[in-house]
Amino acid sequence: MLDMLSSMFDINQMLSYGIDVTVYFFLGVIGLVLFVLRLGISILFGDVDSDFDVDVHADGDMDIATHDGGFSILSVLSILAFFTGLGWTGVLCRVDLGLSHVPSALIAAVVGFAFMFFAAGLMFFVRKLNRTITYNPADAVGKTARVYLSIPKRGQGTGQVTVTVSGRRMTMNAVSTGDAIAAFTEVIVKNAEDDETLVVEPKFAAPASEPAAAKPATDASSR
Numbered sequence: 001m002l003d004m005l006s007s008m009f010d011i012n013q014m015l016s017y018g019i020d021v022t023v024y025f026f027l028g029v030i031g032l033v034l035f036v037l038r039l040g041i042s043i044l045f046g047d048v049d050s051d052f053d054v055d056v057h058a059d060g061d062m063d064i065a066t067h068d069g070g071f072s073i074l075s076v077l078s079i080l081a082f083f084t085g086l087g088w089t090g091v092l093c094r095v096d097l098g099l100s101h102v103p104s105a106l107i108a109a110v111v112g113f114a115f116m117f118f119a120a121g122l123m124f125f126v127r128k129l130n131r132t133i134t135y136n137p138a139d140a141v142g143k144t145a146r147v148y149l150s151i152p153k154r155g156q157g158t159g160q161v162t163v164t165v166s167g168r169r170m171t172m173n174a175v176s177t178g179d180a181i182a183a184f185t186e187v188i189v190k191n192a193e194d195d196e197t198l199v200v201e202p203k204f205a206a207p208a209s210e211p212a213a214a215k216p217a218t219d220a221s222s223r
Helices: 002-007 011-016 019-045 076-096 101-130
Strands: 051-056 062-067 144-149 159-165 168-176 186-192 198-202
Touching: 019 076, 019 101, 076 101, 144 168, 144 198, 159 186, 159 198
Parallel strands: 168 198
Antiparallel strands: 051 062, 144 159, 144 186, 159 168, 186 198
16 A cells, blocks of 8 residues: 555555556546535535436437436446546556556446446435425325324314325324314315415214103102
């Protein structure tokens, strides 16, 4: 490792290992510097890294389409990571380990692709964490929800329900269409108001109370 570090500052010594070492060195330096700058910009100013797909048509034309969604191997950051891994691994193999040209190139390529996949995976998870998920409360209409916080009688306040909206399990404010609704009761969402408050009613109607049994008449003659 010390041999490799000392040779970086001596061009003549670097060239003595072969022109490939010089190429590896400059690829590693340029790739590392640009990778750090690109990563810093992404952290400070948001994800500005663009993925792109390359399509080659039968007539020889080539289209490059950019997109920002999903997992993609090809991006500016992943390509810079590839050159960084390729360059520094190549220098390490040739200078410090003393390997020949072909094994060094193969090992450097494998490490470069590993760096590439790592950078692509890193950006995928960063995008996933920073993604703004939108939802439409109207999607809850007609669905079954469960009362999380008891809902007062209509016009006397709001409670809360848990319901699946746009693929997400959410807790939202809710009002009753009539009587108060106890916690953990299953309800049906009837409407969604402009302030994202859901209008709900019990899924199962409360059983009607049985009328009181009539008392038997008292026969006065029996007294």
